[in-house]
Amino acid sequence: MPVRTARVDLSSLIRHAVLAFLVIYATTAEASCECGFVINDTQDYYTHLIHNNFSTYSPTKPLSTNPKFTRDWAIQKWGLPVMNWATPLPILNRPENVYLENGQLTLRQEGYSKESDDKNEIDIEILTREFKPDSMLVHYTTHPALDDRGWLIDNATEIIALKGHRPAEHFQLHRFDWTKEELRFYQNSKVVHTNNLRIPKDEGSVYLNLWADGGMWSGSPSTTDVYLRVKHLSIYHNTSASENGTDTAFSRRCQRAGGLSTETVCYDVHINSGLQVPSSKSKSLAPRPFWVLFLFSLALASAITSLP
Template identity: 25%
Template sequence: MMKAHQQRGRTHTSLPSLITLVAIVSPLASAVPSLTDDSKCECYLTNGTQASFFATHEFLDFRNLAEHAGIPPTITKPNDSGSAPVTSEYFTSKEWTEAFWVLSWNNSHQIREDATVLMVNSPNNVYIEANSDRNPSSQTWLTLRTQRLKDFQTASEIESVAPGFQYLSVRMLARTVGSPGAITALFTYRDADRLADVQESDLEVRTMDPRNTIQYTNQPSYTEEGEEIDHATKNVTLPPGHPDWTHWAVHRLDWTPKETVWYVDGTEVATISFQTPRDPSKVILNAWSDGGEWSGNMSVNDAAYLQIQWLEIVYNATDENPAKRKRNDSGVAAVMPRERDEDGEGGCDVVCSIDETPEPGKPVMLWNNGAMRMVGGGLVAWIPSLVTFGMLALISGGLW
């Protein structure tokens, strides 16, 4: 078993008081960023420990799909389960098929040494479910189900159609419910012939663990000889005030060139820089068990579920950032548009955010054509770049 590593969550710190002064003295400051849409955004800037630029934004909303809702009965025969059709027309829609596949592979040819049951991924276990909460925050959610049957474990997995994400920030409003002995997960993945060459960043809930702990890993976390690599993984106890994994929370995974950082409801809970993935990868979500030591062994007829209200990704398809970012001596982040080429192409004049928005899926504009917004400890100010740089130079005596 992997050793447990405890890490106290930390929240973001404020930018220097210099930003506050600039915001106060600027007559053009405004406290409200403006909602926009992706057609107006040239790139997206995330907040957090490794603030990064990304070129593309995708949002899948499962909250208002009542016409597709229904819980399919579990299929009890392995062959029938693996060959089952999708559970509703939603999974043949353009919105879905341009983003994800529903997988149907099984582990019969690659059962791990400690696996005790056949596991079959079935499209029948991926479905839209009506919200049955006492005080529902949505009409529906997406469910990924796994259940132990007499002869096998029926499971579920979805995989991004795009195989070439290269750095991203992915978030989901989700929870895990059900019996011990299962894994629910969100991760990036790049396969390889050798275990040592696999590239993967994991967010895993083990339903046999305490409900306030989540496992975060940059794989592989063990060697071909079965030896554990302790510094590849952290078993994190969520900080006080944050819900356990049976409650709705925004789980976030940031994969950057330097490290992978995970958040729960905006609080950083784990960072791993060891063997950070470097090459283009897929995004995968699943709910599964194989009866092994890692997943646990579910009792017959027990089940567990990953339930998701929405899924959001900002990403690059290469390792080139859409904009350049430099930090001056005062610690103030200065974001500069990328230089245009000889033909005037490229650059990122319109920068948006999915972190500062009041509405999931709807970005806000941070700046456009020289209007620059700075954020620090909840302060939001829109300041024309001429005023910004002039004030910074005046106060600091020249920061560049």
């Protein structure tokens, strides 16, 4: 019997990004931000925004018929047979395991009685077996994590505890910034790990996965249902075209709005609150492009509950 899992991927290709999961819902922007965004705590500049506030989505069934969802996301449907001793159980991704509930995107791994390129991959991973009443471990990895001999590469993986009262049962803020210079990982708005080696250079996609295949890493599937709940997600990013000045759609949009100015660039974007407020005190009207602030603002709550 295959392990029934849930996976969704962002259908748009991004060049680099800031990824963060936000606890607080984003409010309506006070400006149109036609010429981009400057993040308040880093001053990084991004030309594009993908934002999903799942509390505003109608709970359609199946989710694949919801146009607001399918505009940015696609539910994975592939499966895998037993591969070897490391993955002793088959995997089946079922569309019905991804749905909207109580204003949250929910991924379910049903109770039970591979990335194609691991050289341009950034992971934030949490193992439910590591949950404790006062903390949970978060694994931050930049691939490749192993060298040709199979040894762990220095600083490629960092494991940092997120502390609090039963943090796995409450929404937390997870974020990473991906720029040309470095990767920055955050827990609830605090930088906890940086890495300036082997920065990914290729464009890619965003994945939200909830799975277990019985292997050494993920462990055995739970005997009860496991849920990953996301309140909303924001990705501030640049593209290959916007980096080299050939993004004609963005250029036309910015020019129609009057060009770079404090009225068309949101200079004070607060990641924690989602506020996008242009500052009248900005010193620069021509911000320097970064690769991608992949603000993957993820409010993450994972709970293990028994089948009804």
